[in-house]
Amino acid sequence: SQKIEQNSEALNIQEGKTATLTCNYTNYSPAYLQWYRQDPGRGPVFLLLIRENEKEKRKERLKVTFDTTLKQSLFHITASQPADSATYLCALTEGGKLIFGQGTELSVKP
Amino acid sequence: DVKVTQSSRYLVKRTGEKVFLECVQDMDHENMFWYRQDPGLGLRLIYFSYDVKMKEKGDIPEGYSVSREKKERFSLILESASTNQTSMYLCASSLFRQGAREQYFGPGTRLTVT
Numbered sequence: 343s344q345k346i347e348q349n350s351e352a353l354n355i356q357e358g359k360t361a362t363l364t365c366n367y368t369n370y371s372p373a374y375l376q377w378y379r380q381d382p383g384r385g386p387v388f389l390l391l392i393r394e395n396e397k398e399k400r401k402e403r404l405k406v407t408f409d410t411t412l413k414q415s416l417f418h419i420t421a422s423q424p425a426d427s428a429t430y431l432c433a434l435t436e437g438g439k440l441i442f443g444q445g446t447e448l449s450v451k452p
Numbered sequence: 453d454v455k456v457t458q459s460s461r462y463l464v465k466r467t468g469e470k471v472f473l474e475c476v477q478d479m480d481h482e483n484m485f486w487y488r489q490d491p492g493l494g495l496r497l498i499y500f501s502y503d504v505k506m507k508e509k510g511d512i513p514e515g516y517s518v519s520r521e522k523k524e525r526f527s528l529i530l531e532s533a534s535t536n537q538t539s540m541y542l543c544a545s546s547l548f549r550q551g552a553r554e555q556y557f558g559p560g561t562r563l564t565v566t
Binding site: 374376378383384385386387388392431435438440442443444445 | 497510554
């Protein structure tokens with residue numbers, strides 16, 4: 343069956359370190375993979391999109407990699423700050439729809 | 453910036469009531485979506501629309517219907533609310549049809565059905 347998996351356990355890191363979040367998928371062949379940020383009680387906010395023919399994408403302190411052979415995306419936040427604390431969702435495109443992972447909660451401690 | 457607004461942040465309804473959730477976007481996007489989000493189940497697509505008066509079923513359409521009379525407005529209707537429809541409802545819009553890219557979400561409506 344088709345599945346998207348993100349680290350179910352919360353990730354706790356120290357301010358200034360790099361946070362790395364993982365998104366694995368099975369039985370999909372997405373043309374795009376996206377990352378969203380969601381704060382408690384709010385709607386997700388689009389962060390980055392990476393295409394299947396791209397290996398890496400950067401935006402300020404954010405970096406996303408996409409390995410279609412491993413069926414995995416990694417999401418990095420460098421020089422993390424307490425304001426980066428949120429839940430991060432990966433989403434992939436399938437049949438004109440977005441399929442979301444359940445998200446990983448990131449907590450950055452000062 | 454794209455702005456997606458939803459009619460209510462919190463709503464409490466009784467079992468059997470008809471419930472209307474409204475969503476408006478101001479960026480002339482053709483594509484609009486309704487999701488529900490539940491702990492442990494993530495975001496699940498209920499219905500979506502690629503154009504005025506067009507609608508497509510998502511993954512969990514049972515118990516719901518939608519209406520899209522104007523491009524900027526997409527309504528979700530619970531014909532007869534039930535307690536298992538207690539959830540966070542999120543509306544989204546997107547400029548891109550192919551590939552469902554870059555969706556912009558509203559703030560959500562937390563619906564409680566008692």
